[in-house]
Amino acid sequence: MDSIQIAIRLKTPDPQAVTALNAIRAMRLQLPPLKLQRHDLWEFEVSSGGRNAVSELIGHFTDIVNPNKQLWLFTGKDFSLAGEDPELQWVGIVVRDYVDSVSENWTDLLKRRGFPVESLRYSVLWRFGYLKDTDEALTKKMALDLSVSNTRAGGLFSNPVSQEVSFWI
Amino acid sequence: MSKIPDREELRNVISSRGLAMTVEEAEKLAGYVDRMPTPLEFHLFDTMWSEHCSYKSSKSVLNTLPTDSPGVVIGPGEDAGVVSFCHQDGIEWDLVVAHESHNHPSQVLPVEGAATGVGGIVRDVYCMGARVTGSMDLLRFGDPEGSKGEATRGIVRGVVEGIWKYGNALGVPNMGGDTEFHPGYDDNCLVNVVAFGVVPHDRIIHSFVPEEAHKEPYVLVLTGKPTDNTGFGGATFASADLDGEQGMGSVQVADPFLKRVLSEANQAVLDMLFEKGVKFGFKDLGAGGIACVTSELAAHGGLGIDVDLDAVPVSIKNLPPEVIACSETQERYGLAVPVSVVDDILSVYNEKFELPRLFPNCRAAVIGRFNSKPVYNVICRGENVAETPINYITEGVVYQREECPMDNAAPEPAQRPCDPSKDLTRILTSISGCSRKHIWSYYDSEVQGVTRLRPGEADSCVSVPVEGSRAGLAVSGDGNPWYGELDPFLGGAHAVGEAVRNVVATGATPICATDCLNFGNPEDPKAFWQFKQAVAGIAEACNALGFSGGDYPLPIVSGNVSFYNQSTGGKAIPPSPIVAVFGKIHDHRKATDIVLRKEGNLVLLIGTRKDELGGSLFYRTCLGHHGGTVPTFRGSLEKRMADWILGVIHDRRAYSVHDISGGGLAVAGAEMALASRKLGIEFSLDSNPVTLFSETPGYLVEVDSRFVEDVTLPEFVSVAGKVCMGCSVSGNGWSVDLESLRKEWSDKLASVIWREEGV
């Protein structure tokens, strides 16, 4: 059983990220991230075929990745994106619902269609770009604070009652 | 600027810039400006002379459509058509309607294509000054179970998602529409969108600079999303690699959130301008972007304009002038207003509604000045980037295309075995015959609180759009690809006929219609012949189905032509004339639905059944046969049937009404029973395929048993059966328990398309 993760992003500016960055700026943090990226993450548990199996199935469903508007890649240590500002360091936070229909329905559908997928999980990856010389531990803390909505004035990106967050890689 | 270029130079520009214009058109343009046209001029004229904007192939044919009727305020020509609707509290209210296609973008990017389709059509209605009170989607997809089923299913899911994600957020109730599947759309789906709204008659806004601009200084205010490179840079399409991450110029990105706020801000601005008694012009930005909106506002008002591209708010730096001017960035409007009110306008957009906070660099700005010199003049970074006599821009081009009749003779099946129970079950559980409820369940049909009948409850949706008034508005859109394929003339005529019946069945009198004509390549004489045939069919039906008295037709007040709908191999879609009909019911409380009411009531059949099952659900689903004689269009009979139905509903004698179309009488009866859940129909008719499944136009009407004693039935009305307890339909020797079918009937679409079961 292989666990294969892909990240998908829009080729155009993502309006969700635009609005989120606006909301962050309104919070008047001492050290706000300078950039924000949003990706869909899909994590497949495949019984055979590894990355090839995932590439193959993605080609079948334009609603997972539509190459006319989205870019995707396998995540891993080599994860990087063209055009990233070298002056920034990035912290990634993964937000995932404890239960969600998208994951459940796609798992069922892919199994039904005979793809070697045991299960999949859908989640969202938010990547915060901080100035390169910021202390790494501090950026992680700031990103985490920003990611959990414990209070109305607090973090933005997850509701702790229905969602879990984790650092990405 | 340079000398007049030769053909070779022009050909090079056309190919290097990816323009659609012909060399002859480029020569014409060079002649107009008497030099090598600028890039901006090339792109501007390329858009203005496109099929989409100029109707260059279709204009001569469209002129044959009836457009005149006493209620028509504005016929085809502006962004939307306008007809008078009702009087309330001393205000004369008009209905504004628009109809368009967004086919090609939806095939490539289903979510965004459908979303921007809704967005564009809604803008067309807004910019007449109207409050938009409804939208409708007429969808044609390939066969979800066919050879290209996988792609088709993804497109269906995406289109529905685009419609709900965009339309629901706009706060415009979705009034349904229809969905058909036909393998001829495997490579080219159709997403036709309709929007409508209401406006007080004296507050209709025109899309040109008003006469007052000849006397006092007027400027052009651009408001909305900052301009980007939408529509330019398609080269990166279809590339899945990670290079060139910003190269997405071809995609129109819809932003319903911005649109919603912008609509409210527009409303506030328009209210203010009316209050001040200021005359102004207003137009949405679509194809051709700033270049089209500025030149059209000026030209149609008999003025020239100086446009300053440096004043345009942009989201990408250093865009070339032709991109700023011709980009198709969504969610933008242009206003032609006197200088004296500019500060107030900017303050509503930029301060009260805080546009700059909602999207970076989103705001209203003055970008041009109207003047009496009839020249379209554009400045960018201190340079003149266009200088054209303005009347040329809107003059357009016209072509006379060749036509060649196609052979559409298609045989009847050799045999017609019929087992009514089995056949009816098969139809109701087929992709073509099953419920569309799953699609509607994604749509918000009730926002605004004016919805009287939702999709599926009656033959058309009904709303009560004018506050305080009882006037109901019924809308339906139709077009049967299977008829169009066999006989494009009848495809056009029945598209009108069915939409009229659907409106009439709720008790509404048709007041106007719109059309969207979807065809293949007009340069192909066969496709052009199909187009002409369909238009002739629409014209014949509209001429027969006028309800304004005298010889007045049902007027076509707005519409759109979409050519080049074909597969990559060049195979055209089935001829697809799609028509929307709008009806008025004076008192919405009389609106009638399809829900059976009372055991023992009689069910009347309006419209004698004929042996004309060509293209029918029965032939296709039960016999696997694609041919035969399409129902004749009998205009005067359709009219008499409609008048009779309207009379019965007006007298409050109809308990429920359903039109007979796809699937014939048996399916119509079954749908009434399914909607009423606890009641059914026992038909007392012959059990042959013609009676049960012929799609000869007609209606089923539920009346009480005294009705036939009180009323002399015209020759086209007969008693077909009676209402019985239990959700079933039955006839001589057959019976179908619909309750046991309900799950499959209502779940079929979700099962095949959303869950991909059994594919």
Added chain:
Amino acid sequence: MPRAAVIRFPGSNCEFETARVLRNSGIDARIYNWNDIERLSDNRADAYVLPGGFSFQDRIRAGVIAARESIMDLVFEEAVNGKPILGICNGAQVLLESGLVPGWKPGSVQAALAGNLAPGRSGYLSGWIHLKAAPEAVEKCPWLCAMNEEPIPVPIAHAEGRFVFREEDLDRVMSHIGLTYCGVDGSAPHGWPGNPNGSLLDVAALMNADGNVLAMMPHPERSFHLWQVPPDMQGPWGDMRRNSSMKDLEDQPGPGAIIFKSLAKYLGVE
């Protein structure tokens, strides 16, 4: 005449009909923009409604950005003062994300409205469901005080409507339940489609402890008139609708009117 403020955020889309039904219920309702803070602050209302829609397009998740708007400070203050506050659909999402509901610790986010869970589908769902009021809520909630035990049909239209609570809070949530989804006869819905989104405890509307703040996912303003009820509706409301006379269709209130009637009763409207 008592006054209600309908507060719209960028992207709200039910503000007009919400104000209209309040007015029809004898309450002077006015719409305030998210940045009309001063105007509203100088001219406090007797009740506040956050209408449905898609504030900030539900970006990140529904309600979270609107919850941070400055005008919510004022709503917060009025909530603590005991004024009746209703959030409908997106308004409910804003109230949860503001920590006003359930509000054990006002300002802390202690419940969620997560994405709908339904078999074989995700995203938006519209349709009519049945609701019934919790007896305790009728006692203390100004938005429910005119209700009885009869179920009422009301439409829903949302993509994120699933009430979720922490396991350890399930007991204390009970006393905050305002409305639950139910069958046409008032029985438990036993999952989809009676419970249309997978809400825990079948919750459709949740209150704060005092009951003055109600976060409600269904849309009572769309079921205000009898003529708005679908003709194929089951149960007594459906029968009433199908058998209605012209006069009934003119005058008869719909099932959702009771929410606004409750407020009118609470505010002493004749």
